[in-house]
Amino acid sequence: MSSQISSPEITHAPEHAPGTSRIWRTFWVLSLLTIIELGLGYFLYFQHGHLSYAFTLSTKLLIAALTLAKAYYIVSIFMHLGDEIRNMIMTIIVPLMLFIWFIAAFLLDGNSWKNLRNTDAGSRPNKTEQHH
Amino acid sequence: MSTTISTNTKWWNGGRSPFNISYGKVMMWYFLMSDAFTFGAFLISYGTIRFSVNHWADPNHVFNAFPLAGHANLPLVFVSLMTFILIFSSVTMVLAVHEGHKMNRKGVEKYMVLTILGGLAFLGCQAWEWTHMITGDHAVLVNGQIEYWGTTVTRNPWGVEVMHNGAMIATPGPIAFGGYFFGITGFHGFHVFSGVIINVTMLIKTRLGHFDQRGHYEMIEKAGLYWHFVDLVWVFVFLCFYLV
Numbered sequence: 001m002s003s004q005i006s007s008p009e010i011t012h013a014p015e016h017a018p019g020t021s022r023i024w025r026t027f028w029v030l031s032l033l034t035i036i037e038l039g040l041g042y043f044l045y046f047q048h049g050h051l052s053y054a055f056t057l058s059t060k061l062l063i064a065a066l067t068l069a070k071a072y073y074i075v076s077i078f079m080h081l082g083d084e085i086r087n088m089i090m091t092i093i094v095p096l097m098l099f100i101w102f103i104a105a106f107l108l109d110g111n112s113w114k115n116l117r118n119t120d121a122g123s124r125p126n127k128t129e130q131h132h
Numbered sequence: 133m134s135t136t137i138s139t140n141t142k143w144w145n146g147g148r149s150p151f152n153i154s155y156g157k158v159m160m161w162y163f164l165m166s167d168a169f170t171f172g173a174f175l176i177s178y179g180t181i182r183f184s185v186n187h188w189a190d191p192n193h194v195f196n197a198f199p200l201a202g203h204a205n206l207p208l209v210f211v212s213l214m215t216f217i218l219i220f221s222s223v224t225m226v227l228a229v230h231e232g233h234k235m236n237r238k239g240v241e242k243y244m245v246l247t248i249l250g251g252l253a254f255l256g257c258q259a260w261e262w263t264h265m266i267t268g269d270h271a272v273l274v275n276g277q278i279e280y281w282g283t284t285v286t287r288n289p290w291g292v293e294v295m296h297n298g299a300m301i302a303t304p305g306p307i308a309f310g311g312y313f314f315g316i317t318g319f320h321g322f323h324v325f326s327g328v329i330i331n332v333t334m335l336i337k338t339r340l341g342h343f344d345q346r347g348h349y350e351m352i353e354k355a356g357l358y359w360h361f362v363d364l365v366w367v368f369v370f371l372c373f374y375l376v
Contacts (some may be wrong), residue, residue: 010149020230027223034215041208041375045192060376067371071364078226078360080353081161088151092161099172106176110183118186 026077033070037063160354164361167323171365174319175372178312189290189309191374194283197264211374214257215366218324221250222363225331229356232349237338240352244335247359251328258321262314273301285310313373320369323362330355 040063044056051059076082081089116122151158182188192207199210224246231239269280270289273296281289281304291305334355343349 010152010154020227023223023226023230027219030219031216034212034219037371037375038208038212041192045207048192063375064371067367070367074222074360074364074367078222078363079357085152088153088158088161091151092165095165096168098169102172102176103179106180107183110180113184114186117184 022077026073029073030070033066033073037066040066154350156350156354157357160357164357167361168365171316171319171368174312174316175368178308178316178372181306181308181312185306187292187305189288189305191376194265194290195261195374197268199260208374210257210261211370214254214261215370217250217254217257218363218366221247221254222360224250225356225359229349229353232343232352235344235349237341237344240338240343240349241335244331244338244352248328248331248335251324251331251359254324255321255328258317258324262317265313271301273303283310283313285314316369317373320362320365323365327355327359327362330358 040059044051044059081092149155149158195211196205196207197210198204198206224243228240228243228247231243265283268282270282272279272281272289272291273294278296278301281287283289286307288305288307288309289302290309291303293300293302295301334352337343337351338349343351
């Protein structure tokens with residue numbers, strides 16, 4: 001079945017599957033990823049205070065990676081970006097690469113502020129590090 | 133000189149779409165990309181402030197309530213419900229787009245109604261959560277006196293806990309917590325609200341048969357892109373405010 005074309009300028013229409021199995025499979029993948037995220041969240045909650053800083057941070061990074069996987073499924077399948085031609089995909093994905101710098105630079109800046117606060121120059125408002 | 137392509141080809145002026153995709157869809161994508169940077173900047177700003185202080189509110193303590201459950205400690209439960217509502221309304225939206233490709237008006241109407249209901253359910257949940265946050269009473273030690281505070285843009289009762297008269301009690305935390313929470317979830321909620329308005333408009337246009345006359349349901353696809361984006365942003369809000 002060919003899709004209707006909305007304008008004579010457009011000659012390419014992604015093939016749309018006749019069934020909805022791909023949509024439901026994506027729904028289950030998103031649900032499963034969310035449940036794993038929640039499981040890790042509860043793990044951190046119930047083990048609160050028993051985990052090392054590095055282990056807690058790694059678990060949080062794993063949750064963030066699962067969130068990126070969810071984002072991939074939503075954008076690629078629900079928003080059909082994966083079905084568009086490659087150049088279209090690139091005009092969306094390449095500018096978003098700016099986020100790599102954006103996140104790294106600003107979070108490191110925030111962390112640097114925290115370190116400065118806890119020096120004598122920053123008057124050490126909270127010398128005892130809180131564990132959370 | 134071409135005679136077959138004549139009147140309807142002004143959009144891109146070259147007679148052909150650069151990415152073989154309609155002008156409206158490309159522009160919706162570029163709008164969503166700019167919106168992604170807006171949300172990204174908000175969330176990164178929140179992360180920067182959170183990284184810069186020694187103590188931040190623990191989401192498992194702040195978001196542990198559920199409607200009609202009294203004071204039961206249920207961390208993550210309510211926000212998980214909100215997440216699943218939004219994922220499910222994304223599924224009904226993509227099913228509406230699917231029915232649109234098949235030119236099945238009844239199917240589009242059915243799934244648009246379900247998507248709108250999902251959006252309204254999410255907004256209802258958010259209204260309850262905000263009300264609970266603002267009106268909740270939490271003991272805070274302020275200048276040696278115990279006061280009872282809700283969470284607002286000027287008050288944060290989730291600071292460091294200290295010993296006072298033999299019991300642990302919270303002190304005021306950074307006021308940035310409320311500002312970022314209400315600012316970012318509010319900006320997202322406003323997107324959900326405008327998405328519901330767009331979806332209602334699309335439902336009315338579907339019922340009036342506008343898309344059947346036009347010969348395609350591409351407007352449903354464009355509304356769908358916006359609606360999925362709202363779900364996409366929520367995935368990150370869920371991560372940054374509730375999970376980590």
